[in-house]
Amino acid sequence: MLLEKAYDPKRTEDRIYAMWEQSGAFRADAHSSKEPFTISMPPPNATGQLHLGHAVMLALQDIFIRFARMRGKEALWVPGTDHAAIATENVVIRQLKKDGMKDPRKELGREKLVALIADFVEQSRGTIRKQVRKMGASCDWSRERYTFEPALNRLVNEVFCMMHGDGLIYRGHRIVNWDPGLQTTVSDDEIAYKEETSPYYTFQYGPFQISTVRPETKFGDKYVVMHPDDERYTAFKHGDTFEAEWINGPVRATVIKDASIDMSFGTGVMTITPWHSAVDFEIAERHGLEKEQIIDEKGRLLPIAGEFAGMSIEKARPLVVEKLQSKILVVKVEENYVHNIATNSRGGGIIEPQIKLQWFIDVNKECVQWKNQTMSLKEVMHDVIHHGDIAIIPERFNRTYFHWIDNLRDWCISRQIWWGHRVPVYYCTKCAGAVSKPGEMTNDQFPMTKTFVSVQPMDRCPDCGGPVTQDEDTLDTWFSSALWTWSTLVDSKVTEDLSLSLEEMLAKSPDYQTFHPTAVMETGYDILFFWVARMILMTTYATGQIPFKTVYLHGLIRARDGRKMSKSHPETMIDPLDMIEKYGADALRLSMIVGQSPGNDARLYEEKIAGYRNFINKLWNASRFVLMQCEAAGVTPADCAMENEQWEMDALSLADRAILHATELLTEDVTKGLEEYRLSETGERLYGFTWDLFCDWYLELSKGTANTAVLVHVLRRLLTLLHPYCPFVTEELWAQVKPAEAGSLIKEEWPKMHSDWKDQEAFDQLQIVIDVITAIRKLRTEQNVEPQKAVAITIVAETQAGLLSSQSDHIKRLAKVSDLSIAVTGKQPTESASAFLPGIEMYLSLAGLIDKDKERASLQKEQEQLQRFVSGIQAKLGNEQFMSKAPAALISEQKAKLQEAEEKLRKIEERLGGLT
């Protein structure tokens, strides 16, 4: 069957994908005796659209998993989606508001809103599934998971209870990042600082001058803080009080000395607002100072603001300044003060720090058993990277990771949104006022409540039988994502049995037993902290295992000009689905892999994708050529079985022996490259081999003298090696050339080396033939010989005459030579132009038409290059230090090169002398 002239991915990809899926090729077996190899797919948001970030991750992981599968491992790639708590709730609420609802949370209530979001997710989840398939991802769909499914909820609750029991989870009044717009807390890592220019005010505050960009928070300020060593203020002692005229009348203020104050900044004095600033909060905690709330959760001023109460901060700010001005307390205003404001990276709302009662994970408490020691979560996280249990690629991210751990504060895990795993904690309404566990509450300004932490829903207080209420908060979405590598491997059925402990559930889950820890976690470096670090934290704690052995961090895909692709600049956006439609998934995959090194950003643009589309088409046409050769020879490709035939290497042509040798080398390089996760380099190697050696030389050389067995063998090998990179086209072509007994390529075994087929000498000899042909072509072009015109060539080659004679047909055909004479010795024919290779002289005879100027120019250029080279080597060899210190092999190599170059130079100079 003859192939179409050009490859059409649209007629191939969906069909091939369906074939793979139906054949069960993606499915892994927990009871297999093969070595397991697992990847957990970072779950895309359930409501999302596939973007380039997903595309690159799918391409990389698919290469890893296909390679592992072909190498005979039990390869499992677990797909899934994320409920993306804040993001998803936002999307739905925004839509409801668009549809006319004023306050969806209030109007619908918790249950109805959550049900609506669940419906929405259910509907849109199918989109991403389809899109993942479009990329060719060979993941095991029978094991698809969802971060918010009941089984995972059970595990989330279980881990929460364990951690609470170990005192690693506590509830406390702490300063948190509050987003007044979204009405929820945000973790430290989700804060993005934005530069802003605002007026900067300096006020008189008693005997001091204090500065701020936020006058509206200053109502409750009654502490002035300065550095204990600040000589300007030695007159003031810690604890001194004084009276100051302030916004709403006189206040009594206290002097606090604290070493955290930067003396060189401004006046070196500041007032503090502990309720609305993390730094101030810490100072207040250190000195046991009072804290007062000034701004409410909606961002409005509280009664403490007096006449300003109820106003939004934006509205109050100028009015407060006005009032201070009227009291002549404004010392100066700097209009264009540049500072950073904290915003929520999801949604962009301005963050207003607040003291709130929240749930935290204690990262410093030493109570985790790890490697027979008791450590804190921080220490475990540090240990597994430090001791190489987990390797990060590229390694430099270790430093970033350690730095992050060093600065890590307790993780606030509660969120005041409804879409997510609910905090599994219950409060007795009757036992209110009683203290449940000592140390559970950290701030005794607030009343205590009897608290129960429970995996199973509770409705009665076990102590008094009174009614209980559940905690209103949900958990940070990363809490459940942090369990992903193993929670997805726990048998869903097992989680329904509430009598089982976590340990028992793990023991009863064959998938977990077989496939965890996973082999490699592949994700973008931008979520190293959010996710990778937290998986390490939670998984080591909960299961006693590391979640993965290798972390492969890919870079960001940027627009052609290096900018981040963003919705605000639609012209920079590349939609992977459009690109698949236009160029095919294989081309898109290659364009994102080759030229992209781990941890580094890479630019993508359409021409690049088109370039790889061309490559795919090249491969297609090479296969088409091989099939045509088989047809012409009356051979069925399926019957070709190089491996089973006893080939006498000597019976093969030079080109055959050389390509077999090169194919073995290629196989070695690709295998090693993929083992070492060097995907870009390996992709380039395959590209170059296919196009330059196989197509441009071997196929050309085989025209007229095709050895179909070798052709088919090399093509098969090439398809196999390329399959992880471009699975669709290779699978499609495989069907045409595969051995009769073979199945689909996805299940094919990775090639084994055949050292018998190595023949370095043949390869080197072919290289000489290639060089001769190229040199003749160059001579032709230089001498303006018309492409169709056949020429006469004389070759004088002392040692290689035999080789070149044996290949004279190839030289004649590929260099368009009609009259080729090859001799061991001889003189330059008259009326000819010359070119030289080591030990080989080539003369193009062209009676009366030789352009001597061009020949001279060409030879002179080469002469110059050679002279530079020769003098470079001579200097080296004349250097005693070099001769005594350089390795012997290098010296003899240099000597040989020198001799070769000198000889060639002599020939060129001889000829140049004859030209003048």
Place this chain on the structure above:
RNA sequence: GGACGAUUAGCUCAGCUGGUUAGAGCGUGCGAUUCACAUUCGCAAGGUCACUGGUUCGAAUCCAGUAUCGUCCACCA
């Protein structure tokens, strides 16, 4: 303020543990259209490897510093 990365051909990038006459793709110039492919083929032009020092027999590669760009972290009231 701290850390990390980048700087190699017009553009986008390779170049692993120091020894190459520094590579690729795209683009450019010239030429080619029966016989796998114009999504093609042939030939060519194009680089003092950001700069300054150092280590070394030898540096694009290792070290130090400088400059420019980028990213992350911290955040100053």
